[in-house]
Amino acid sequence: MALPPVAVLTGVGSCLPERVVRNTDEPFARLDTSDEWIRSRTGIESRRWVEEGTSTGDLAVRAGAAALRSAAAESVDLVVVCTTTPDHHSPATAPWVAARLGLGPVPAFDLAAACSGFTYALAAGRAWITAGMARTVLLIGAETLSTITDPDDRGTAVVFADGAGAVVLRAGEADEPGAVLATRLGSDGTQVDLAVIAAGGSRRPVPERPDERGERCLRMRGPQMFSHAVRRMTEVSRGLLEGVGWPAGDVEAFIGHQANQRILDKVAELVGVPAAACLGNIRTVGNTSSASIPLVMDEAVRDKAVPAGARTLLTAFGGGAVWGAAALTWPDIPPTI
Incomplete structure (x- = not known):
């Protein structure tokens, strides 16, 4: 078969x-x-x-x-x-x-x-x-x-x-560079207020007063978001690595969602990923939410920063609360201008 x-x-x-x-x-x-x-x-x-x-x-x-x-x-x-x-x-x-x-x-x-x-x-x-x-x-x-x-x-x-x-x-095929070998996802809706836009959806379609218009903007509970992000990104990364049989020390490329450099450093430390494997661009690009991981990947391909076939770990945490991770081998993609 x-x-x-x-x-x-x-x-x-x-x-x-x-x-x-x-x-x-x-x-x-x-x-x-x-x-x-x-x-x-x-x-x-x-x-x-x-x-x-x-x-x-x-x-x-x-x-x-x-x-x-x-x-x-x-x-x-x-x-x-x-x-x-x-x-x-x-x-x-x-x-x-x-x-x-x-x-x-x-x-x-x-x-x-x-x-x-x-x-x-x-x-x-x-x-x-x-x-x-x-x-x-x-x-x-x-x-x-x-x-x-x-x-x-x-x-x-x-x-x-x-x-x-x-x-x-x-x-x-699974033995090709770029093969996505496993993914793992999770959520916790009890943490809905970690990062939320209060108004504009069906629960509160229109702000009632002019001074409430700011509730159409994203609000974030920073300290709580920090602790939940570290915990969940660490847990999902450890579980995924165990599932694919990769020791954390063998990860050759690690890209976390570019939310905060301190979060990224702490997750890498707790998971046990080598510092040399950590890739990022938050310093010059900021937090681009769902765009952040592929932005880093494209930059790394252009810079020829990772060899084809390298063991790669991706992980992210966001409002919802939602989180996820993926294990793949680094793709064999020639850089383009």
């Missing part, structure tokens, strides 16, 4: 807005903060924000096109856009992205799993391929978090950023 196909990562792409916002720039001048304060607590020195008129879908199209070129893929069987900032409440952003990419009437849907969106999308794309429902899948994490951030809220304004990252999966 033939073994089911394995999802193999075969293309990467990204898109970052041109506007660079540094810790010392005007948007943060009115806040009770400083460059040193932001860097010491988050590891962020600058981030990218979109200009007015640029949407999440615009970034997703550019990142998706780059990933398709990287994979030399002319067609796909499924498009998934994971995002917290869709172009509209309805319809979903993914069908419009697929149409702009010229992919025809393929299945396309949005996936909302906050900062864990990419790990959830990777699990979904892998499942479609393993089940024989698709041969090639385009996964895009795209965010314009600056559009839902209160510029007067120090806890979020200095952290969140915009960008898009994408990967292409195709059906292949």
Whole structure:
């Protein structure tokens, strides 16, 4: 009996807005903060924000096109856009992205799993391929978090950023570079208020008073988010490594969701991942939620930072609360300009 196909990562792409916002720039001048304060607590020195008129879908199209070129893929069987900032409440952003990419009437849907969106999308794309429902899948994490951030809220304004990252999966074999060997996901809805936009959904469709308009912006309980993120990312990573039989010390590439450098350092320490294996870009890109992991992957491919076949661990935690991890071998993708 033939073994089911394995999802193999075969293309990467990204898109970052041109506007660079540094810790010392005007948007943060009115806040009770400083460059040193932001860097010491988050590891962020600058981030990218979109200009007015640029949407999440615009970034997703550019990142998706780059990933398709990287994979030399002319067609796909499924498009998934994971995002917290869709172009509209309805319809979903993914069908419009697929149409702009010229992919025809393929299945396309949005996936909302906050900062864990990419790990959830990777699990979904892998499942479609393993089940024989698709041969090639385009996964895009795209965010314009600056559009839902209160510029007067120090806890979020200095952290969140915009960008898009994408990967292409195709059906292949487990011994190929880029093979996605396992995924593991989890959630805890009792922690819904760790990071939440209180108004704008069906529970509170319209703020009742003008002074409540800020409740359409993302609010985050920073200290609690920190502790939950460390705990869950550590647990899911340890469980996944045990499942695939990889000692933590043998992990050659580790990419955590780029939320906070202190979180990333602590998770790597607790899991036992070598410091040399840790990859990231939070210093110059900030927290791009579901886009962060594929953004780092694309950068690492361009920099030739990881050899093909290297044991790779991805992990993320986000509001919901939701978390996930994936084990794969590093893809054999030639860098593109």
